[in-house]
Amino acid sequence: MGLLSGKVAIVTGGGTGLGRAIARRFVEEDARVVVCGRRVEKLQETVEAVGGPPENVLALPCDVTDQAQILGLVKTAAGKLGGIDVLVNNAGVMRFGELGKADEHTYELMMRTNVWAPWRFSVAVVPHMKQRGGGSIVTISSIAGLKAMSGAGLYCTSKAAVQVISQTLALEHAADHIRVNVICPALVEDTELAVPIVGEEGMEEFYGKLRPLHPLGRNGRPDDIADAALFFACEESRWITGTVLPVDGGRMLTSNRPKI
Numbered sequence: 001m002g003l004l005s006g007k008v009a010i011v012t013g014g015g016t017g018l019g020r021a022i023a024r025r026f027v028e029e030d031a032r033v034v035v036c037g038r039r040v041e042k043l044q045e046t047v048e049a050v051g052g053p054p055e056n057v058l059a060l061p062c063d064v065t066d067q068a069q070i071l072g073l074v075k076t077a078a079g080k081l082g083g084i085d086v087l088v089n090n091a092g093v094m095r096f097g098e099l100g101k102a103d104e105h106t107y108e109l110m111m112r113t114n115v116w117a118p119w120r121f122s123v124a125v126v127p128h129m130k131q132r133g134g135g136s137i138v139t140i141s142s143i144a145g146l147k148a149m150s151g152a153g154l155y156c157t158s159k160a161a162v163q164v165i166s167q168t169l170a171l172e173h174a175a176d177h178i179r180v181n182v183i184c185p186a187l188v189e190d191t192e193l194a195v196p197i198v199g200e201e202g203m204e205e206f207y208g209k210l211r212p213l214h215p216l217g218r219n220g221r222p223d224d225i226a227d228a229a230l231f232f233a234c235e236e237s238r239w240i241t242g243t244v245l246p247v248d249g250g251r252m253l254t255s256n257r258p259k260i
């Protein structure tokens, strides 16, 4: 019997990167998983990558910046799978640029996707988790939410804000046995996150520049984050809530100062 046997999980942004790895890991542990995102073809790729019986993973398109779509997805997921036990707030976007040059559109995009959506999604699943006697919400933030980074101010702000929202939810729903925890990855390869910034063709160079910043000697892999998400989702973390956990190859131990 797997660690998530009998559990139903929603993974936002499940069509690529970390979300796909989390969905795969959860299904390996016998969860039934709903993956959502805007691009249906990516969700379908996840269904194929996860494998196993088709009833174990359900692809439901959803734009997480749209309240009606969030509510519709939660209702459909609970109706089709009989309840909701776990939510992984994973969908996110990243843009770079100095604060002095940032525009309103970029601000709105990052705050709506990285902060507003996890808040609204979490609130929407709470009644379903209460019906099951509890649940686990896992938010994928970033080390950018722990440390100001020149040129990434709005992204850092959004990731810091979502940590505090998650911790507040942890306090407000502890009595409902709903735990809320946050994972802060450093750079993880094999995702699309930096494509809008450096382009497909710039990804290898981007990864190469960041590799030396991680004391454990490599960038992250999506499975590194999926294992941490599994821990927070399952009963092994039953007495842990409101935690903000860097999963970062030691990067938070280092300073921003270049080696001299």
Ligand SMILES: NC(=O)c1ccc[n+]([C@@H]2O[C@H](COP(=O)([O-])OP(=O)(O)OC[C@H]3O[C@@H](n4cnc5c(N)ncnc54)[C@H](OP(=O)(O)O)[C@@H]3O)[C@@H](O)[C@H]2O)c1
Binding pocket: 012, 013, 014, 015, 016, 017, 018, 019, 036, 037, 038, 039, 040, 042, 062, 063, 064, 065, 090, 091, 092, 093, 094, 113, 140, 141, 142, 143, 184, 185, 186, 187, 188, 189, 190, 191, 192, 193, 194
């Ligand atoms: N990769 C890293 O180094 C890293 C480090 C720290 C934190 N993170 C965080 O990890 C999370 C996952 O990112 P990733 O690295 O796996 O990058 P990714 O491959 O770009 O995944 C982001 C996912 O979010 C979905 N998404 C974006 N906007 C959405 C919207 N409006 N509605 C629904 N889905 C939306 C995307 O799907 P669609 O475009 O199809 O909607 C995509 O599947 C993000 O929150 C990111 O900030 C990543």
